[in-house]
Amino acid sequence: MISEGENTRYDLGIIASWIKPESRVLGLGCGEGELLYFLKTKKQVKETGIEIKEERVRTCIEKGLSVLQGDINEEILDYPPDYFDYVILSQTLQQVFEPESLICSMMKIGKQAIVSFPNFCHWRIRMQLLFSGNVPVTKELPYEWYNTPNIRVLSINDFRRFAERLNFRILKEAAIVLRDMNQNGDIVTTYPNLFASYGIFMIAKQKLKKNDEDKGMGNETS
């Protein structure tokens, strides 16, 4: 796991470990650029971020990152095919209005896409639903139904089925739980759809050229 004294979020650390040095990376909804900055400084990637909030965009640019202010659904359309080695959508999928078209756009401009999202079928959520009769509110999903930005409800299994239906290959996946303010966490190998709070997937188009192929399916970290 990457750390080297950095306080990188555990889930971002896993994503970072999947990315080859000096590759070209696009971060969608990159926030204040935590992951991109790590990748730029530690893995010498050529980074681009897209973020809608001016303040976050400014924070990124002040760090020396290349970031565009705009809507990810629109901004993603302007790049040449396969321009990026990796297109990352971290913890944002659940807020996307049209996930299918966005992920298809990601696969168009990127050789690989990395998607992470909260698992809505975590056992705590299931229990809340069953016993309280209310729509669940958890640490990972702390909103009420009337103020949540999370409009897409999916589980780790759902994403697998989605990838299969759209004919994407899953190159890597990790089911995790986070602790210590997200700084640490664990890989969940037993019943991940029940016990993991987050899923992270790396997907690619079905037919890859041999030299682009990333071996080691199913390995979470190196």
Next chain:
Amino acid sequence: MSEYIEHDRVGKSVGQVEKKLYTFAESSEKMVLENGTHFGPITLAYETCGRLNSDRTNVILVLHALTGDSHMAGVYSEEDAKPGWWDIMIGPGKGMDTDRFFVVCSNIVGGCMGSTGPSSINPETGKPYGMDFPVLTMGDMVRAQKALMDHLGIKKLLSVVGGSVGGMQVLEWCVRYPEMVCSAIPLATTTKHSALAIAFNEVARQAIMADPNWCNGEYYSGKKPDLGLAVARMIGHITYLSDESMRQKFGRRLQDQSDFSYGFKADFQVESYLRYQGSKFVERFDANSFLYITKAADYFDLEQQHGGGSIVQAFSGVLAKFLVVSFTSDWLYPTYQSKTMVKAMKKNGIDVSFCEIEADCGHDAFLLPNERLTRLIRGFLEGVFNDIGR
């Protein structure tokens, strides 16, 4: 397109600077302008701050807006109350840190601030050029600036920075001399004037040319077309502000009176403000220069001139890394125009950052003190400088 805002001295300053002049394109080697005219000699006024490093990799070229000049920072003398027009951005520890960077600001040919322009003496007649001055393009202005860089022995520009008409020059630099420009910061600018922008310029030019003192541009020995130029400036100032900023700054407040005068003096504060700006402007600017520079801005069309009609094609050879900035209330060069250029850059795989800064002061926002813009520019330049180092 504005321009030029006077500030009081703030913070650390680069101190005393001087206006320098460089003359080239003399009789045997005149410059061939885009309209085909052979023109020369050309003098450019410029200013430098900071120190050139030994490998000459720390040069920032600053390009000013329509009515600006080479005096970007510092003061000409200790008695000077007002520093250069971008003193808030350029200086020790400022957005463009003169402790690290060698910052050069070049005036434009066609202007009236020390460079050759319509008010200069035509060596062939011994009289001011007036309307005999050739109609120039942004490309001509930038080629003249290139001659200045050659003269200074500068082969690489760490960054080229400018707003408005200065931003057009920035874009022209990146397209014409791609191998020379490492990065660029076009602020509040466009790849071509909209009909709205041309319309405002045309009304401003008509105001000058309708002034009986204009005399087809031959007014240098008599009365100047001050009224026309003042009206032109008033029109400009409307475009540099915004509905919001005018509401905040003036509203419908009256000037030094509690009721209407029921006449045509300046009742409203906004009228008084525009009249003041107009009358102040005629003291420092030449009406013919205003005509020539606004025309060059209207002619500027990056996609036609460099892309055969395609904006994507226009950026195809460009190598610079970009920071494009627009301002929410800029209605002269609205954000969609910046987004158009950003889109074309992306399609070419150019490394570009874009930020639309929330500001209610309109087009002139890039010239006003704005810590957000300062930090953006500082961070971006730092990143570029580090990238080159590694």
